[in-house]
Amino acid sequence: MSFFKKLKESIAAKTEAVTSKFRDGLAKTRDAFVGQVADLFSRRKKIDEAFFEELEEILIGADVGVNTVMTLIDELRDEVKKRRIEEPAQLQPILSEKLVGLLKGSGEETGLKMNPDGITVILFVGVNGVGKTTTIGKLAHRFKQEGKSVLLAAGDTFRAGAIEQLEVWGQRVGVDVIRQAAGSDPAAVMFDAVQAAKQRNVDVLLCDTAGRLQNKANLMEELSKIYRVIQREIPSAPHETLLVLDAATGQNALQQAKLFGEKSGVSGLVLTKLDGTAKGGIVIAIRNELSLPVKFVGLGEKMDDLQAFDAEQFVHALFAGLAADEPEASE
Template identity: 70%
Template sequence: MSFFKKLKETISRQTDAVTEKFKSGLEKTRNSFSEKVNDLVFRYRKVDEDFFEELEEILIGADVGVTTVMDLIDQLKEEVKRRNIQDPRDLQSVISEKLIAIYRGGEEFSNELNMQDGLTVILFVGVNGVGKTTTIGKLAYKLKSEGKSVVMAAGDTFRAGAIEQLEVWGERVGVDVIKQNSGSDPAAVMYDAIQAAKARKADVLLCDTAGRLQNKVNLMKELEKVKRVIEREVPGAPHEVLLVIDATTGQNGLSQAKTFREATDVSGIVLTKLDGTAKGGIVLAIRKEMNVPVKFVGLGEKMDDLQQFDPEQYVYGLFADLVETAE
């Protein structure tokens, strides 16, 4: 059975709505990346060094990342020898197979949130403008639709409008927002939010934080203080630290991510605006260079467009036409 046919069967066992979200959300990347790969395999009569050089350029152009691309090309060359592949068209399914294998990295990364029996505390970090507050609102909507009781903490007390933005989301979703005045101590906001979440017997507390990178020392101290307060009030918390990255910033987003990893223990990535870029390969670069799972991806503007990341759905989104016609 071909890899694309197996992938088609895997996808068919999941909901059509999720499949359509990944297909439409990755349209820009697919139109750029897949079309170039298709053109490449039909232009070449055999798999040779020139073929691999062009494929390398296509992958780097999709923001897969130089290190990841080199590893992928080496693996493809080994597979070509092992399977005695002559026709470049036979490589399309092998490329897809290897993309999934690279993401998994020999270990099963969980894309599930680390939910607790009592209060689950999730801390969001990331620079301003990446869609952090919007992501919190969308996750609140998702969790509430799953029957969870949710409270949000407006911990970004430095950015003008951040508190109001979270309040707007609170009203839209029907979730309480715990806040203080602009300029307040973020750790004090977290303390109040935890007490409020406990009093309401909430299942989940979603915590916003400031995203200043201008002074890394202050950022780290602030995050450390916030985490200390959370851990003191809820032992073992925060149960997740989700780093929000704007997919449209590409490799720049990756360098921001590394700064936040120095400041706090990131347990998962939320990649926003994936629908707005042709460089969706950043998913693989993040996995390879940060060794942290992508837990959610933003695939549109709607309330339900924040989707749990799934490697098979991702590769389907890149090669939808080939998967759907697989026999």
Template identity: 65%
Template sequence: MSFLKRMKEKLMGGPKPEKDKIEGQEELNEAIAEGSTPETSSKDVVHETQDAKLETTTDSTQLDKQEKIEESLPEVVGVQIEAEKEEKPKRGFSAFSITEKFKSGLAKTRKSFTSKVNDLVARYRHVDEEFFEELEDLLLQADVGIETVMELTDKLRFEVQRKNIKDTEGIQALISEKLVEIYEQGEEDITELNIQEGELTVILFVGVNGVGKTTTIGKLAHRFKQQGKNVLLAAGDTFRAGAIDQLQVWGDRVGVEVIKQSEGSDPAAVMYDAIRAAKNRNADILICDTAGRLQNKVNLMNELEKIHRVISREIPSAPHEVLLALDATTGQNALQQAQIFKEATNVTGIVLTKLDGTAKGGIVLAIRNKLHIPVKFVGLGEQMDDLQPFDSERYVYGLFADALDQQLAKTED
């Protein structure tokens, strides 16, 4: 399936799942049985309901039957309406609204990057080497990263030659498809968190100060709570002044308990207390904050190693996720931070914050391609629900939304 077809499915919400007809019929039979008279069985009423729609005679016996059926119908309809209400999801976003979040969240990058691509396409009627050279410059300006840019343009050159493409019409769709291929190559289910169903899941957050780490922890806790999970937070950043209070504010806002000690305490001791508390309270998920100092890399490594040791001693398979929070607005600096934390600890995923506030959203691709760490969540706004699981196709669509919408419209015509 082509990129455009997949995006069309996502925009439309994807294929609708089929309902279990047998289970639905059993519910209908039970509802009719409840609404039927003592003389009429549920099986009889089902047949009579179907017959009554087809029958046109006014035989008195049939009229009596019709009256019995009509008496039972209001309750049946009421049961069906209530069942439909229960089937509708009470929380979360539709596929369309999630796609729109990526579209609006990447507006700054799209305005800066795509407008230049459009200008490039307008100036070059034919795809030639000069076109590719200018395209490389535009991608580098969007912080896509030199390795990713080289790989992308090599793939584009091959595809253009293979398909004998002469003009630039539809080139954005081809670029989009190749970007998705580069991001996803060799990876499966990379955005899924390693949640231990029926057991305590420990998620460790790392990252420098000022990247939105504490805010992201709060938003992720909110997301889990909306899913019905019992969540606890551990205030492991005992180094930065005000960090514990800030996490407590988010805990109060979301409605989850924060396990903490006094400022300057040993972070590993906080983790120990938090795990004990999580076990005693039958928590599903424990999210742990940590200090974000990078001034002394040795201290950072030692502290994270000690935290790991304490957590794994209490739960051998934990931490189940180590998420690195990076500020998308810092561009290539975020890449350097990711490299340092990757050396200090086993980072399992990236949470890229403030993606809506930068014109250099291509940093997602640079991180993925250079460090081989999947981006698991992205911050697309300031609202509580604006932290979204990363989706490479929706992300690339957000970069080229205007041009791809035109292409999608053409496929519909």
């Protein structure tokens, strides 16, 4: 077998594995949301006001978000008129197409911004319990798999056990953790971590922070201090500030994203625990209502279950087995 054939097969196998993870990870959302959509499209014989009202209820119930749903329904009405669609079945591929469009947004880069001139610093923010430390561990594993050297900074010095939890992940992944004693100044930890990253010439520094309540001014000020310390040492850093959200909290995740986005310079989102919730529609709401790209989604508990977000894979996995055989909409 030629090298290129082996490479092609290897890429195909990896693509199928990622697609399978999205499909499996979105099973609960698919059962709750897409099952209802499929039932509506097959049960209703014509596209009328009652059809749109029921579709609206299903989408809102799946945590797609009221504002997003209104926009989506208006766009579908326009498509029905423009393409002269009469049968609901013809609308299903158009719904998929519109959802992909909403998730892609204005087309900004969804991959991580990496520093081409040295250490890439990534800061993680979010409230307690959303899976922030676990996300850092999984991302460290991902970078290691790519052949990059990684260092972790234990900047959550307040939560009992937070430093130890990060150290456990460091041991699992095989990367060092820069830490101080519990209760230390987080900005001092970041200073030490940046110095260590420079001395060791690492590729990536991943920084944990306290799970702060977004309405606590002192904690937001502490985050600003962390920024200043990092930027003084590496002027272009942090290269990403990722807000970690628990998808299972639905609309509450959207509220957290709005408040954090306003106050902490968030550049992207990580949505965890998608596999454990039927509220996967919140990904669409957050993406559409905030000008922030979703960078990663958590689709399980295994080390490699943190997946780079892909709008088309997300929607195709959502509609897996339902939209494949639908007729194409007439022009």
